[in-house]
Amino acid sequence: MAIAKAERLMNLALCLLGARRPLAKRELRASLEAYLEAGSDDAFNRMFERDKDDLRELGLVIDTVENLDGEVGYLARRDSNRLPPVSLDAEEAAALGLAAKVWQQARLAGAASGALQKLRAAGMPEDVDPYETHGALEPRIPVHEAAFEPLMLACRDRRPVVFDYRKATAARPETRHVEPWALECWRGHWYLAGWDRDRQAERVFRLSRITGRVRSRAGRFQAPVPDVVTVRETVAGWAGERADRSALIRLRAGAGYPLRAKAVSVRDLGDGWDEVEIPYGHGLDAWLVEFGPDVVVLEPAELRADVVDRLRAVAKG
Amino acid sequence: MAVNAIDQTRRMLSLVTYLRERPGARVSDVARAFGITEDELISDLDVLPLCGTSFRGGDLLDIDTDGDRIWWHNPAALSAEAAEPLRIAADEATALLVAARAVATLPGLRESDRLALLRATAKLEAAAGEVASASARLSVTFESEGGVFADVDRAISERRRLWIRYYSPARDEVTEREIDPIRLVSVGHTYVEAWCRRSEARRTFRLDRVAEIRVLDEASRPPQIEPRDLSEGLVQPAAEDPEVVVEVGPGGRWVAEYYPHDSAEELPDGGLRVTLRTPDPSSLRRLALRLGGDGHIVAPADLADSARQAARQALAGYDEAA
Numbered sequence: 001m002a003i004a005k006a007e008r009l010m011n012l013a014l015c016l017l018g019a020r021r022p023l024a025k026r027e028l029r030a031s032l033e034a035y036l037e038a039g040s041d042d043a044f045n046r047m048f049e050r051d052k053d054d055l056r057e058l059g060l061v062i063d064t065v066e067n068l069d070g071e072v073g074y075l076a077r078r079d080s081n082r083l084p085p086v087s088l089d090a091e092e093a094a095a096l097g098l099a100a101k102v103w104q105q106a107r108l109a110g111a112a113s114g115a116l117q118k119l120r121a122a123g124m125p126e127d128v129d130p131y132e133t134h135g136a137l138e139p140r141i142p143v144h145e146a147a148f149e150p151l152m153l154a155c156r157d158r159r160p161v162v163f164d165y166r167k168a169t170a171a172r173p174e175t176r177h178v179e180p181w182a183l184e185c186w187r188g189h190w191y192l193a194g195w196d197r198d199r200q201a202e203r204v205f206r207l208s209r210i211t212g213r214v215r216s217r218a219g220r221f222q223a224p225v226p227d228v229v230t231v232r233e234t235v236a237g238w239a240g241e242r243a244d245r246s247a248l249i250r251l252r253a254g255a256g257y258p259l260r261a262k263a264v265s266v267r268d269l270g271d272g273w274d275e276v277e278i279p280y281g282h283g284l285d286a287w288l289v290e291f292g293p294d295v296v297v298l299e300p301a302e303l304r305a306d307v308v309d310r311l312r313a314v315a316k317g
Numbered sequence: 318m319a320v321n322a323i324d325q326t327r328r329m330l331s332l333v334t335y336l337r338e339r340p341g342a343r344v345s346d347v348a349r350a351f352g353i354t355e356d357e358l359i360s361d362l363d364v365l366p367l368c369g370t371s372f373r374g375g376d377l378l379d380i381d382t383d384g385d386r387i388w389w390h391n392p393a394a395l396s397a398e399a400a401e402p403l404r405i406a407a408d409e410a411t412a413l414l415v416a417a418r419a420v421a422t423l424p425g426l427r428e429s430d431r432l433a434l435l436r437a438t439a440k441l442e443a444a445a446g447e448v449a450s451a452s453a454r455l456s457v458t459f460e461s462e463g464g465v466f467a468d469v470d471r472a473i474s475e476r477r478r479l480w481i482r483y484y485s486p487a488r489d490e491v492t493e494r495e496i497d498p499i500r501l502v503s504v505g506h507t508y509v510e511a512w513c514r515r516s517e518a519r520r521t522f523r524l525d526r527v528a529e530i531r532v533l534d535e536a537s538r539p540p541q542i543e544p545r546d547l548s549e550g551l552v553q554p555a556a557e558d559p560e561v562v563v564e565v566g567p568g569g570r571w572v573a574e575y576y577p578h579d580s581a582e583e584l585p586d587g588g589l590r591v592t593l594r595t596p597d598p599s600s601l602r603r604l605a606l607r608l609g610g611d612g613h614i615v616a617p618a619d620l621a622d623s624a625r626q627a628a629r630q631a632l633a634g635y636d637e638a639a
Binding site for chain 2: 004005006007009010011013014015017018054055057058059060061078080081082083084085086087088091092093094095096097098099100101102103106107108109110111112113114115116117118119120121122123126136137138139140141142152155156166168169170171172181182183184185186187188189206208209227232250254255256257258261286287289290291292293294295296304308309310311312313314315317
């Protein structure tokens, strides 16, 4: 039976951490059972390269050094791999315990638990059980979008990406070339902010509108990434939360609580209707139509016309 | 076996550091400290004796367990230096920092919890060093109504009943109810899961739809019920719920993003045919109205009728013939 990968990685890690001098590839090959069984040079080389990458992924700093004979050796230096002293009190430990359970994405959930385990091994207190103190609070970060992981890695490694993207109202997806800057989750949905190479402008993309695979391009992009990315402002603009005017509507008494919650003023008309002034931003027409016969738009005329158009379309439908 | 080798290796490296300091540690304690099941821990303990620091034949870690305690017979096989706790990797720092910052921004969170999170975040940033900066590439915001959150949190910890006025968008009405809160769940928005005394059933209430809230003096007594697994989402239609079919044009594709559905079939015009289930199809009349010319209800027919009817009534308010 092939030797389990975790066993092989663990042996390689312990070898590199335990060695006091750089170990040559041939020495490692002769030391690890799994490498002896690897067969051909090619098979071994591929396996060894992948293993080094995996160990780096989990945080091991592996240096490559050349000895006097020009042979390459590998070394996990003590000082670059040691966790600096960190002292967390019981409350802080419980807080991190809660945070470590928040991710619902396999890779980040694994990484968060890994961080917690390293802190635990370094003596983080464990007498406070976060399940006890925080059992009634469950924050979760949902990640349903397949595009998330490749984009996260591309942001981290500053790699340009290509993907097909369908705008909210577009019939067909379009190929976009993007330098990815940051990912943001707002109201349970993930967005990517970045530089759109074709449009030569900053753009925000909603991950659920990416169709097909995200391909990352070779090389790193050099243009600076802005410190502050305005994902939320952009998305709020899409959602029509930027209101610069107000509208006047008649609203049936007792109906439309969310409209009342946003109202600037409410006046009882005495005939079973109220006159309500509400902020008027993009998207208000569609929202008002939801209330059917309980809303009549008074002004502005343009909003009234939009609502009537929508109602006609439904009445005909 | 669905075990991620990287996660397991990472865990075993921390485990050897941890066990070296604690001869005879209990399986149950170690599993809890590492946030894993006892079975997962045992499977790690099966691998560790096959691992060693050096060349073939010698220095394998002689670790075993009787199922209760864990013994390491040759701790010297691993030098004190090789067993030191390892630095935090970039992805690890990102995962924990982004989550901790997100929780700290939850409006209504207890101040002591928020301060503990911020202190822990600062210490973690310092310990992680420059790799911590990668965490700036991800951010998460939870939405919550701070005042409502604080009242629900207090009611849960003091085991007291709540009175709320709650807005139900499906019926466009505000109703009063008494609820026994069970837990607060944040998934983008924040919800309270509770036993609703009015419907005698478990219900989930979104905090931004709570119009008014009061913590009552009465004790909260939710019946003992299995906690729901919410990892698949808060809205989990039942198999027996009636089916609704909606056809939308390109401008109505957002329906598939906002409504959990069984299927979304591409249509030739760039639109979608979305099939979803809901216990109460009449609650989707709002959706039919909102779609306007961007889509329509295909089935059930009475739902499509009621939307048309509502639109005609609304047009009457404008003195328009439908």
